[in-house]
Amino acid sequence: MSDTLLVSTRKGLFEVRRHGSGWSVDRASFLGDNVTLALADVRDGSWYAALDHGHFGAKLHRSEDDGASWVEIGTPEYPPKPDDEDDVGADGRSIPWALKLIWSLAPGGADRPGELWAGTIPGGLFRSRDHGETWELIESLWRHPDRKRWFGGGADFPGIHSVLVDPRDSSRMLVAVSCGGVWETTDDGQTWTVRADGMRANFMPPEQAGDPVIQDPHRMVACPANFDQLWVQHHCGIWRSRDGARSWVEVEEAGPSTFGFAVAVHPKDGDTAYFVPGISDQLRVPEDGRVVVTRTHDGGRSFDVLRKGLPQEHAYDIVFRHALDIDQTGQRLALGSTTGNLWITEDAGDNFEQIRGHLPPIYAVHFVPLSPS
């Protein structure tokens, strides 16, 4: 089981570790700075942190010593926009060809050491082959005609928040876009096919609700042991796929609601998944002020509503899309909220423990994976 959790917050990166007596915050890095994501690469032990300085732009840092020291590395850069190119999103906004946010980081396949993927706002997917020192835009997706139909959800511009590399084939990937659906490549990023059939966007006029290119998946995850089993927490509900994203089926009931941002899937059992519901798009707070996690063991046919150890009165925490994680055993989960609360369960959700209650707003939690050896 993973004993280390990286907690990315509005005011720094916190390392939370399990000791004999329980979990504690062992170190703060980048204190005061906006850390939007962190990744621990199981292949070589490197840690990566994405920062958004606001004034000074988005940056990336890498640590080779488990967070003791950090070095700034390369930042994904968009190419110059051709003077004659008109790049206006579906919502009429001009798309800047400039990095706004690093919204996802993912390691490449086990057979490609040093390969990293970064999904960004305003919609570019980038690859590094040298541990993040340099980055290249995946032009095939950026120049796909349908990319111009994407638009921003909560953010001003569209962005890629989920990047999944198929563990069976490193040249196959799935990425999810808010708002731009799910995209698959099977040829290492040379060509892309939209894979959001079955999703429904009720924020669009009825005749466009089923258009795969304008769907708003909030977060997509795949079961590592069975990569064809995928889950999406979508703006309009929960969807799952059993066929590698070729088709998606809605899960219509999931405890208090099907609205939320985050989803986690069990590492070995693709039928087991976790969500953190809010009431609805229009009312983004937990139902009745009670924070709960919902869990299914049967592919979404039924859900347990888990609340032991979670606040059950006047709690208005929301858990963002990267702020729910599950470790490699499936026993430990962590969730962090916009209100700065951090909870961990060590028994797959039956009981939660509040680790900290006064952290800055939490954007992401990530268990440091144990290397397979």
Add this chain to the structure above:
Amino acid sequence: MPTVHFTANLQRHVASPTIVVEGATVGEVLAAVFEQNPRLRGYVVDEQGAVRKHMNVFIDGVQLRDRAGTSDAVTPESEIYVIQALSGG
């Protein structure tokens, strides 16, 4: 030659001492600065050379007008301040 000063808030992230460099426009001056201090570039301008949204440049007390092209003229005696706009929480 123009003199360029940088906000103290930048120093936390990247060393940026006051510097005297050649240049007839803000863009030329900044290019000369970044040649000596490459990491500073991404903190002041974006990848297309536009001054970052929440950064400001003043040339002899006058705010930069051409934020995308940084074509504003400077003189050899100019004092240039690269500072940050106020935002955030």
